Amino acid sequence: MNRQRAVFAIHIAAILFGLTGIFGELIQADAMVITAGRAGFAVLSLFAVMRYAGTSPLLGITRRNIGVLAMAGFMLAVHWVTFFLSVKISGVAVATLGFASFPAFITLCECIFFKEKISVAEWLILLLVTLGLVLVTPSFDFRDDATIGLAWAILSGLTFALFTLINRRAAARIPAQQVACWENLFVALMTLPFSFPAITQLGALDWLWLAMLGILCTALSHYLLVSSLMVLNARSAGIVIALEPVYAIFFAAVLFAQYPSARALLGGALMVGAIVWSGMRKAGKAPA
Template identity: 35%
Template sequence: MPPTHKSLWAVHSAVFLFGLTALFSKLIDLPALEITLLRSLFAVLALWAVMRWQGEPLGLRVRQDYVIVLLLGVLLAGHWVTYFHAMQVSSIAVGVIALYTFPVITVFLEPLFHGERPHWIDVISGAGVVFGIYLLVPEFHLNDTTTQGVMWGILSALLFSLRNIIQGRYFNHYPAKHALLYQILVTIVVLLPFGSAVIPQVSAVQWGQLLLLGVVFTALPHTLFAFSLRHFKAKTASLVACLQVVYATLFAAWVLGEWPAMTTVAGGVIVVTAAMFETYMAGRRR
């Protein structure tokens, strides 16, 4: 199989697994923080084993990189916890759609790191996302579960955007697996004081689910996605990644019976279209 075909299979497989990851927010009967902590334990062991097997170096090059990866790990921990919590308080469709506001959030945040202003066309995309979110939340009320899901999802998107911007600017000289290994280690350290009390209460079935989530649905898709970047541009892989919303919503409906309302579907189409457009435009600008 040609390398480009392998990369194509890798990126689609990764996005498919990312979409299935959302189901575990409902299937594992644990709070989002504890799920994130325990999935991270299995994910970091899997990544460490793969890197050792491939003979990749594990250390960082300069001391400053340890400070940067500490910040990246804190942002990743916050992103994972808020993403799973968004789906737990509302629905998988609402949580994952709210998360995919991150490409538009990125185009507004990234210029701040370069002393630039967003392009006028980005403002139009932002307005489209606001309208899409409005369709998700027809009645804004803090006691409404959909409102809560959207707010937590947008917070997750904000943390994810910051993490991606900082990693791309200050930590892009490391392979993706290397960067992810350290960030998950930081995630474990940050969350362990808050989630360790639940460990003795985790059942055998839940340990099996967490093992599956950490290895098959965390370490594996991140590795596949990193592999795809060897032959694809980041823009192309990111456009394919927007299919995560479709996969997550379809499997939530099929497995959990969470059928989205038509307004949710319409809002999701608008948000994902804006995400794909901004990803495409970002690739052209680079």
């Protein structure tokens, strides 16, 4: 893959990530059913890709790896369930902007759990993200559905940050497709028991949306991201992936006429800007 194709691939991945909330809105099912279906289709497609490539999901897997992957799968399951709850309650735009707080949670978790020092610039990034969340918040009354939805989205961001740290610290030596396959398998196993009988009552169109969510927005987007990172540096990839909320808000406006307020847009701009700045700083510190 050359640089031009890698740039195209990372943009497609960002668009697919942005479509996640759209499919969550389209599927007429609760968050648990959507999560179980998404994970199931992702496992099937990732397993097929590995078999086509001649690799085995069991290669290099140990008991310790299984425990770590199960823990990561639990965090991923909570992340998806809370995100789709937010989509159902408050809409795609608010859910995506609330989830976009996860880089700030990563920084805080690294400080709390791994005793890593937070620089002045990182404190400023956290402040910008917090200010963005305050502006995005429709009201500070938990009787307001939009505020409840934003709270679920922020919890989704926190659990995704924990999921990211588990992968970064403990599963870094396992091939990416293998990690994704096992984690999605654990998500499916954890959520399927809570999805019956509702999942058996889905219509044909809902199954189509679930398949697209699992195959395109999970398996394919993951493959495109990993492939592009073999050519692009972290700075370039991070800037593009930070556009995910922009794509999500655009699609929500076009498809569902969900238009965020000017205040929410300003808050989103602050958060996206802080995320891009954070990515650029980390890329600059990375070894050549």
